[in-house]
Amino acid sequence: MNEQKGVCFFAYNNEQLDYVKMAILASKYVKENLKLPVCLITDEGSDNWLSQTHSKELIEDSFDYIVITNDEMKPNHRRHYDSPWSEFAAQFNNSNKHKIYEYSPFEQTLLLDIDYIVKTDVLLKYFDGDSPVCMFDNALSVRNELPSPQERVLYDAGIKMWWSTVVYFDRSNFSKLFFDTWAHVADNYAFYQYLYNFPSRLFRTDYCVSIAVHILSGMQDTQTHLHIGNFDDTSLVNVSQKDDIIETHGLNEWIIIAHDQKETWKNILVKVDKQDIHVMNKRALERMLPGLMEEFDV
């Protein structure tokens, strides 16, 4: 019998970003605020790096389970920004994310991206909710602005975008159907790109889940789905790749310099407190990591 409730993270390092290190920080926040066991899903290389760079105690303290995968990853070059003025590219290994249904050791799983920082216990209530699958279907920047049109719909006249950053699911038949549909879309990505007309060569799991939801909704862009929850219409809050974290006070109070989407040189300061956030600028997260780990007494 699997453990009942828990949180999973996928983390595959590349030559630019140490995902497993960021997963430790994300796990610390989960344990602090959700008090749930955490499972790291990674590959042998990243796991070896984790063991070489962190103590056994810290690894055991951060992860209750470690699942090693050896899936073949699709070439997926992603461009990252660190503020509007700096950018780099790296391989992004995400083509096996739908396999979480197979890899998770939990009956009820919350799958989080390693750059999703849990600062509240809000997500706990969805473990007791009625929806077998939950994801965000809308997002806001820390400036309370909507994302660019390409991140609201798959193309100008396209279907609504759902975000795979946070996925809650249980072991129901519907959840299995959802992940099987996601796998089918991932396996036939080029066909669905042609059919749904979404841009970019980047393999995005957000597109896969959006199409899976659309198919399972009777090919309609429904406001409410019988089986898929949207975290009660709340928004995924994104710290964009072009924003920067400039200071943290304790664990929860973060001061962010947030850019204007149209005039990127114009910034305002935003204080984010008691708010779960998706930190898309991973370099910024890496810069803050040592100080935050100290706050956790690590």
Place this chain on the structure above:
Amino acid sequence: MDERLEKALEFSNYALTINNQKRNIRNRVAQLQIVHYAGGVFIANHETISFIKTLIDMKHKKSIIIDSKNNPITVKSLNELLEKLMDAYTSATTEFDIENEKIKKSRNIKKIMDW
């Protein structure tokens, strides 16, 4: 730069920052007002609380209530739901009040950021 314009732009930036912080707090408060009960989703606002209280005052113990997702929910204990709604409402408004007071006292961006 003309000193008058410099001051105006400084105030403009302050207003932008403070309004954004207020929206952040309102988002947080809205999240705290969400109550999951008996498979339904209820918003702990004046309307829901008053309606449930009215049913209780009319001697109803249980009822079918349409939740915020427009689904009919069988509520077996109206008193229990009312208690949960009041708890959520109180914690949301308390947090709102604390944060709002902090913002009201902040006369510049440094104060808003607690620097």
